[in-house]
Amino acid sequence: MRLRMVGAGPGPGRGRHRRPGRLRPYGRHQPPDSQPRPDAQRRLSAQPRPDSQPRLNNQPRPDTQHHLNNQPRPDTQHRLSTQPHPNADAHAHAPADTHADASRHAEEQPATPRLAAHVAFRRFWPLTRGDRRWLVLICVCVIVAALTETAAILLFSDLTDHALRQGSLSAFWSPAGQWFAVAVLGAAVGYAGNSLAVWTAERFVLRLRARVFGHVQDLPPHFFQRHRQGDLVERLTGDVEAIEQMVVSGVVGTVSALFSTVFFATAAFWLRWDLALATFVLAPLFWLAARRFSGRIKAVAREERAADGAITSVVEESLGNIVLTQAYNRKAAEEKRLRREARAWMRASVAGARMSELYEQLVEVIETVCVLAVIGLGAWEISQGRMTIGQLLAFAAFLGYLYPPIRNLGQLGLTLTAATAGAERLLDVLDAEPAVTDPAPGAAVAPWPVHGTVEFKGVSFRYPGADRPTLAGVSLTARPGEFVLITGASGAGKSTVSKLLLRFYDPAGGSVCLDGVPLDAVPLSFLRENVTLLPQETLILHDTIRENIACGRPGATDQDIERAARDAAAHDFITALPDGYDTRIDPHTARLSGGQLQRVAIARAMLRDSPVLVLDEPTTGLDALAARRVVRPLRRLMSGRTTIMITHDLNLAPDADRILVLDHGRVVETGTHRELLALGGAYARLHGSHNGTGIATSTGTGTGTDTGIGTGTGTGTGTDEAEPGRDIGREIGGCPDRRLT
Numbered sequence: 001m002r003l004r005m006v007g008a009g010p011g012p013g014r015g016r017h018r019r020p021g022r023l024r025p026y027g028r029h030q031p032p033d034s035q036p037r038p039d040a041q042r043r044l045s046a047q048p049r050p051d052s053q054p055r056l057n058n059q060p061r062p063d064t065q066h067h068l069n070n071q072p073r074p075d076t077q078h079r080l081s082t083q084p085h086p087n088a089d090a091h092a093h094a095p096a097d098t099h100a101d102a103s104r105h106a107e108e109q110p111a112t113p114r115l116a117a118h119v120a121f122r123r124f125w126p127l128t129r130g131d132r133r134w135l136v137l138i139c140v141c142v143i144v145a146a147l148t149e150t151a152a153i154l155l156f157s158d159l160t161d162h163a164l165r166q167g168s169l170s171a172f173w174s175p176a177g178q179w180f181a182v183a184v185l186g187a188a189v190g191y192a193g194n195s196l197a198v199w200t201a202e203r204f205v206l207r208l209r210a211r212v213f214g215h216v217q218d219l220p221p222h223f224f225q226r227h228r229q230g231d232l233v234e235r236l237t238g239d240v241e242a243i244e245q246m247v248v249s250g251v252v253g254t255v256s257a258l259f260s261t262v263f264f265a266t267a268a269f270w271l272r273w274d275l276a277l278a279t280f281v282l283a284p285l286f287w288l289a290a291r292r293f294s295g296r297i298k299a300v301a302r303e304e305r306a307a308d309g310a311i312t313s314v315v316e317e318s319l320g321n322i323v324l325t326q327a328y329n330r331k332a333a334e335e336k337r338l339r340r341e342a343r344a345w346m347r348a349s350v351a352g353a354r355m356s357e358l359y360e361q362l363v364e365v366i367e368t369v370c371v372l373a374v375i376g377l378g379a380w381e382i383s384q385g386r387m388t389i390g391q392l393l394a395f396a397a398f399l400g401y402l403y404p405p406i407r408n409l410g411q412l413g414l415t416l417t418a419a420t421a422g423a424e425r426l427l428d429v430l431d432a433e434p435a436v437t438d439p440a441p442g443a444a445v446a447p448w449p450v451h452g453t454v455e456f457k458g459v460s461f462r463y464p465g466a467d468r469p470t471l472a473g474v475s476l477t478a479r480p481g482e483f484v485l486i487t488g489a490s491g492a493g494k495s496t497v498s499k500l501l502l503r504f505y506d507p508a509g510g511s512v513c514l515d516g517v518p519l520d521a522v523p524l525s526f527l528r529e530n531v532t533l534l535p536q537e538t539l540i541l542h543d544t545i546r547e548n549i550a551c552g553r554p555g556a557t558d559q560d561i562e563r564a565a566r567d568a569a570a571h572d573f574i575t576a577l578p579d580g581y582d583t584r585i586d587p588h589t590a591r592l593s594g595g596q597l598q599r600v601a602i603a604r605a606m607l608r609d610s611p612v613l614v615l616d617e618p619t620t621g622l623d624a625l626a627a628r629r630v631v632r633p634l635r636r637l638m639s640g641r642t643t644i645m646i647t648h649d650l651n652l653a654p655d656a657d658r659i660l661v662l663d664h665g666r667v668v669e670t671g672t673h674r675e676l677l678a679l680g681g682a683y684a685r686l687h688g689s690h691n692g693t694g695i696a697t698s699t700g701t702g703t704g705t706d707t708g709i710g711t712g713t714g715t716g717t718g719t720d721e722a723e724p725g726r727d728i729g730r731e732i733g734g735c736p737d738r739r740l741t
């Protein structure tokens with residue numbers, strides 16, 4: 001009938017604690033089934049932590065006590081996996097390189113803010129809004145469960161004294177019936193409370209995770225450059241669950257421990273006030289023990305959480321870079337990296353487990369001292385005829401129930417402390433500010449039919465934390481349907497222009513406008529509906545090709561998708577796949593080449609059909625042949641749209657209405673291809689170096705029939721996928737001043 005929590009606790013390194021098969025030191029009488037349960041099985045309890053169940057394995061316990069609560073005895077509860085590791089000695093005993101690892105983590109990741117437990121609690125408590133009535137109901141169940149336990153123990157005393165001692169069966173029925181009724185009530189309340197508690201806790205986790213995930217998606221690019229992806233994953237999983245332990249389970253645990261303490265203490269005083277007093281004199285020992293151990297829990301919890309994140313990061317980065325690993329024989333180096341992180345985690349984990357066990361054993365010794373003192377006193381009282389055996393047994397039973405909630409109150413602090421390490425890491429994410437926000441409702445411009453005029457007016461920009469500006473006084477205008485090409489040396493600030501145009505950042509000086517409206521007055525979703533970005537890296541969802549194209553315009557029909565794929569010269573290779581448009585792909589897919597993936601992305605942009613297009617190095621990473629195959633679909637995509645193309649590849653430069661050359665964040669030259677070549681400056685040099693190796697020098701005699709754009713007049717029948725021969729000259733080079741529209 002007791003409500004209890006059997007889930008994994010917020011102990012340090014919980015994520016890894018949950019892994020099946022992990023060895024963990026059991027308590028003396030701990031059976032194998034005391035493994036940490038999966039999270040779904042987490043239950044809130046009348047006691048804040050499972051390990052703090054009454055543990056009488058170290059002390060004489062009346063056998064009948066097994067039957068007093070309709071649940072496995074406390075000593076069968078698991079311990080270490082579900083509790084904070086009060087490893088005060090984590091630092092004292094940890095080898096020196098633990099500290100080295102910790103400082104290395106600190107160097108790699110921005111410093112996480114340090115928080116007090118109550119501050120962390122206050123930050124997350126508002127997330128329980130909407131579920132507080134359920135929390136109240138759970139607390140009512142917890143209180144009723146504690147009451148039924150109290151009643152059961154009193155009935156046990158009654159039964160012992162009136163039925164067992166008198167040897168009378170007739171005296172048995174009345175207390176037995178009452179006991180049974182109390183047990184049924186306790187079982188019903190336990191079931192309802194536990195079910196509700198799991199539901200409420202999981203809802204909290206759901207809500208918190210959605211909140212963090214939603215927030216993360218609004219964060220600016222530099223946040224992701226500064227945090228390792230694996231570590232962020234760990235924060236969204238392990239750390240989120242630790243917060244639940246702090247907030248929902250923490251509250252229920254506190255209520256449970258408080259009420260259980262009050263009920264059992266009242267009953268103990270009612271049974272024998274003098275023995276109860278003796279019991280309470282020793283109670284502060286539990287609190288002292290918890291206090292002694294709480295000091296370094298947070299430190300080791302932090303270490304474990306950080307190591308969890310580091311392991312996930314290494315695995316994720318290593319798998320993502322598998323080609324580099326294999327091609328450069330980095331297998332041993334990667335293994336060493338993982339071993340180093342895993343060892344850091346292992347050290348923190350072992351130190352935590354060791355301290356946890358030490359704390360547990362110390363508490364058991366304290367409990368034993370208390371029980372022995374009470375039994376000694378009780379034996380003396382019985383010998384004086386002032387106490388019955390039933391009373392002593394009931395009193396001992398109360399002790400078995402009383403100490404755990406007292407101990408839990410102390411341990412609750414440890415739980416909160418350990419969970420605070422997760423809270424700090426999560427708040428580090430939640431407190432990161434998005435670089436831009438939607439305009440306030442009153443300041444937002446109402447949606448309008450966008451024509452596609454893009455203007456940068458004296459724009460300056462500096463990345464957060466950067467010591468020098470990336471853009472300084474950049475001005476450019478692209479009228480509807482114009483093609484503006486931005487080029488310049490690597491690091492000149494070209495991609496930054498695209499980030500400002502998509503409003504990933506706001507400029508520090510000047511303004512960026514769409515159809516004359518400053519971007520900070522345009523609702524973000526409206527802006528991004530009307531400005532399509534094709535970034536350097538091809539963005540592919542882990543989904544079917546159909547969905548990958550359809551996400552350009554939610555609600556698009558199959559015909560729309562196919563039309564876009566045809567325009568992007570992707571239809572033929574898609575239909576050649578066994579599952580056609582339903583083929584599942586992912587960013588590392590081997591089924592499609594880089595050029596084919598790029599054409600899927602172009603089809604998506606086609607479907608999006610926005611008036612402004614930003615192409616950031618659209619042919620980067622593609623070989624000459626693949627680049628050529630992408631150019632025709634690109635031309636179709638650009639047709640009739642304002643296009644800002646950021647590129648080193650000057651093959652399309654003759655087509656541009658205007659070319660801007662950036663150097664160290666400044667526009668150093670502006671003009672058409674011809675004008676800039678004639679100028680003989682930076683552009684001419686870039687063009688010269690490009691022509692030295694570029695494909696623009698090819699002179700085409702191709703036979704392709706693509707007539708979507710441009711003036712090609714080939715007569716062949718080659719498809720986009722088929723090798724179009726030597727039409728490269730007409731496709732992408734050797735045709736100065738050819739206009740796209």
Ligand SMILES: Nc1ncnc2c1ncn2[C@@H]1O[C@H](COP(=O)(O)OP(=O)(O)OP(=O)(O)O)[C@@H](O)[C@H]1O
Binds near residue numbers: 222490
């Ligand atoms: N998040 C950031 N924080 C600080 N500096 C950054 C950040 N992102 C880029 N920079 C710096 O801004 C400058 C311009 O970067 P940007 O990516 O715009 O250059 P680019 O001209 O597009 O280069 P490339 O042609 O190599 O892609 C570089 O010096 C870069 O190091």
